[in-house]
Amino acid sequence: MYRYDEFDAAFVRERTAQFSDQVNRRLTGELNEDQFRPLRLMNGLYLQLHAYMLRVAVPYGTLSGRQMRKLAHIARTYDRGYGHFTTRQNIQFNWPRLKDVPEILAELASVEMHAIQTSGNCIRNVTTDQFAGAAADEIIDPRPVAEIIRQWSSLHPEFSYLPRKFKIAITGAPADRAAIRFHDIGLQAATNAAGDVGWEVWVGGGLGRTPMIGKMINGFVPNEHLLAYLESILRVYNRYGRRDNKYKARIKILVHEEGLETIKAQVEAEFSEVRGGVLTLPQEELDRIGSYFAPPSFEDLPATPIDIARETILDPAYGRWLDNNIFSHYRPGYASVTISLKPIGGAPGDATDAQMEAVADLAERYSFDELRVSHEQNLVLPHVRVADLRAVYDGLVEAGLAEGNAGLITDMIACPGLDFCALANARSIPIAQAISHKFAAPERQAEIGDLKIKISGCINACGHHHVGHIGILGVEKKGTELYQITLGGDGTEHASVGKILGPGFVADAVPDAIERLVDVYLGRRETPDEPFIATVRRLGDAPFKEALYGTT
Amino acid sequence: MTAASKIAAAPVAQDKLRALGIMALNGMFDEMDALGVLRQAATELLAGDIAIVSSFGADSAVLLHLVAQVDPSMPVFFLETGKHFPETLAYVETLKRQLGLINVTALHPDPADLARFDPDGTLWETDPDSCCHIRKTEPLEPITEQFGGWVTGRKRFQTRERGVLPHFELTSDDRIKINPLAYFSDADVNAYKAEHGLPEHPLYAVGYKSIGCAPCTSIVAEGEDPRAGRWRGLNKKECGIHFDFNGAIAKPMAATAELKLFKDGAFTADPFRAWAEGDDPASVRYTHVPLPEFLAARDAFLANPHPLGLLVSSGDKVENVEGDLSRFASIAVRFPAFTDGRGYSTGRLLSERLGYGGELRAVGDVLQDQIPLMRRCGFNAFVVEHEPTRKALREGRLPEVSIFYQPVGTTEVPLGTRPYLRRAAPATR
Ligand code: SF4
Ligand code: SF4
Secondary structure: OOOOOOOHHHHHHHHHHHHHHHHHHHHHHOHHHHHHHHHOOOOOOOOOOOOOOEEEEEHHHHEEEEHHHHHHHEEEEEEHEEEOOOOOOEEEEEOOOOHHHHHHHEEEEEOOOOOOOOOOOOOHHHHHHHHOOOEOOOOOOHHHHHHHHHHHHHHOOOOOOOOEOOOOEEOOOOOOOOOOOOEEEEEEEEEOOOOOOOEEEEEEOHHHHOOEOOOEEEEEEHHHHHHHHHHEEEHHHHHOOOOOOHHHHHHHHHHHHHHHHHHHHHHHHHHHHHHHOOOOOOOOHHHHHHHOOOOOOOOOOOOOOOHHHHHHHHHHHHHHHHHHHHHOOOOOEEEEEEEEOOOOOOOOOOOEEHHHHHHHHHHHHHHOOEEEEEOOOOEEEEEEHHHHHHHHHHHHHHOOOOOOOOOOOOOOOEEOOOOOOOOOOOOOHHHHHHHHHOOOOHHHHHOOOOEEEEEEOOOOOOOOOOHEEEEEEEEEEEEEEEEEEOOOOOOOOOOOOOOOOOEEHHHHHHHHHHHHHHHHHHOOOOOOOHHHHHHHHOOOOOHHHHHHOOOO | OOOHHHHHHHHHHHHHHHHHHHHHHHHHOOOOOHHHHHHHHHHOOOOEEEEEEEOOOOOHHHHHHHHHHHOOOOEEEEEEEEEEEHHHHHHHHHHHHHHOOOOEEEEEOOHHHHHHHHHOOOOHOOOOOHHHHHHHHHHHHHHHOOOOEOOOOOOOOOHHHHHHOEEEOOOOOOEEEEEEOOOOOOOHHHHHHHHHOOOOOHHHHHOOOOOHHHHHHHOOOOOHHHHHHEEEOOOOOOHHHHHHOOOOOOOOOOOOOOOOOEEEEEEEOOOEEEEEOOOOOOOOOEEEHHHHHHHOHHHHHOOOOOEEEEEEEEOOHHHHHHHHHHHHEEEEEEOOOOOOOOHHHHHHHHHOOOOOEEEEEEEEEEOOOOHHHHHOOOOOOEOOOOHHHHHHHHHOOOOOOOOOOOOOOOOOOOOOHHHHHHOOOOOOO
């Protein structure tokens, strides 16, 4: 994985010093909150319901054991003993004190981490496929390009005060596990006629109050010109994006209002000016960065089949874990392991300091010291020998992280909601917990199969409810928290936005409502292999609506 | 070298050629041949199109003596600022008589300006730039337009800033400056005076070495830079009139107002003002004209001979004035709120793509945390309303990250370890 050189280290050091100065000016009152807000937001520091929240960047979701230990240390020392992994592959600490923040940043810097641009109207942390560099279906490892984008976008002087935040996601595989069509810019590896690998560029996707699926603005941009192309898009957005209304300020609105063709013409005109200029990325640079992401020293192993059926008989929990939490690796004899942060009844994405330490141990021992954070709020050990799976599982059992539910109905995404978030209309974590209890029985989960439930506490959609197969949105009506249910969302390459089925439910009624939807599916699916989303697509909303609201 | 008298009217495209001609002239005269230089200028290069502004100070006599030898009818202008020592005024008369100069004109400040900006005659104390502006720059301005060349008495040795000074210079507004004494030292001046029996300025003997207006001149200590006596303690080295004729010349402003324009590492008086309702496109000067106003009366603005600025607001497209950018001595880009980042793109377009090289100033909500970013985007001047920010700038304390990942701007020397930063932009730029 990427290692800082002196330049990166000096950069983060200076940025930490700069932010410490800003914090001090706030503490002494030289800056008022209005002036401090955009500055702290540039550095991932939010003011939440109860306290400051610090969001730490995990660039493209890749971590080493040492870094994970540092996060554990921070959770223990400056917070209440846990951290929360987010849908943008970052980690949040919910209880730091303002005066401790410079110290936390210095601690992070010591392990090559920072909070730069994890918030604010700038280019945010680039996200990617959690199985990047390991997945069997990958065309190219997207992380070197993600790292280059990270560098290019870090404290970019022109794009630090954009109309709104700006998110870029990149994937090197045809199966989109990074939801690139729901980002301001999505990049998907593509091959041109000559067989060169470049990037399909999607623009104007996003969730929030106006969910939109990105549109393809360019079918093939070679590596060499990618930064110039990104800069062109950003410049058009910076100049022409709406600034009169924060709810209409994302690039998706610009693309929607002006039309893809207009924006494309502006971007291409800009591109023709900057193309071939200083942003041209030489192959040597790509190679140099790429060498940091060279595959670890894999052993030559025979393909090792896993007999899940047999293991299930011997140890059902282990069998379930194998069935759901293992992802195929491009090297024979290896597998990627998803560590679920969705224990039954737990808060999605939370991990304690002890759990972080345990995961760091496992990564060091069994996964070439590599870890990933997934946008579904789980952790991943990307490179585990099949022969070591049992040992990893046992380690996870000990840490309380062995839930074998990856991709199942209890593997939910939920935003922090009213428990932490100042913007929330409703709770989301307790809803997730209640649903999780309802479907706790492993056999039941296995029977249902792949089903993504995503929960947001308000219209800002941090819980990605629009792309949940079932989405749950907290709204407030006349002082009570209600939950609207959407159906049919999909964040992958078959992107779609879920549709609201009808009036909201009170919190207590939500788990039952979900159960009714699931029952429709179980009753109407053509075969046990037809996944929930396929049944929904085939049948449309009607039977589900009826199950919720009766026939009227 | 005889055809050069068309110089003042030549089109811009020939700038280079002309500059080269001037360079060539610089090699033609012996360093000390002041008379030869002046004669070349007055009789060939700029016959009938040359004049001199003299301060009638301590060492003006030498230059005026040279002028008298070449052409006693050459126009000599004296800035009668109203602030001179009586001894200086007497000295004007002495030199006129003794050297036989027959075309000396005194230029007086506009009484209306004095009444408005310096009613009690103390402006020099609070704002010498503005004082010089109304007493020197303004009276001189209509005169400078009438001549293609000017003789100056500047010498290389006088201050550090003048270490290199050629005999002939081309100013940025296409005029020629003749510096016959460029290579003269203090001793040379004295020797010349002695040799030709030139009268001394009455105050020279009592310790005044460089003499300007009375309030702004003090006695120079032994061994001190002779011009150190001017504007002592006021952090002002040059009088506006020695700048290029369209250069940065101060404009009167309220004496008590704090300086807000930060440029070249210091707060300085701002010669520019904002566009006001009813301003006349044909005659405004030192004004930042809003881009839409400029486009609405483009011809009048282009015919206006005065220095002008341009104001670019957030929604304006600078591409629309692409061809006219060289018209502006200053471009102000407005940041209506520091969170509105459009101005950064504007700055880069102006400085990087459209090749604008003049003063590029950020105005509006300009705060210390954004100034480093603005600089990288091409801004070289800042109008700062926020006092803590002014304080930080005065103290040189900007919260800055000094190394960059991405290449931005025209001057960033890529350093560190980012190889793609080191690649020069292709030559086609
Ligand atoms: S979706 Fe709303 S409630 Fe949830 S974290 Fe985002 S802003 Fe807060
Ligand atoms: S030299 Fe002094 S008195 Fe004379 S015009 Fe300048 S500031 Fe005013």
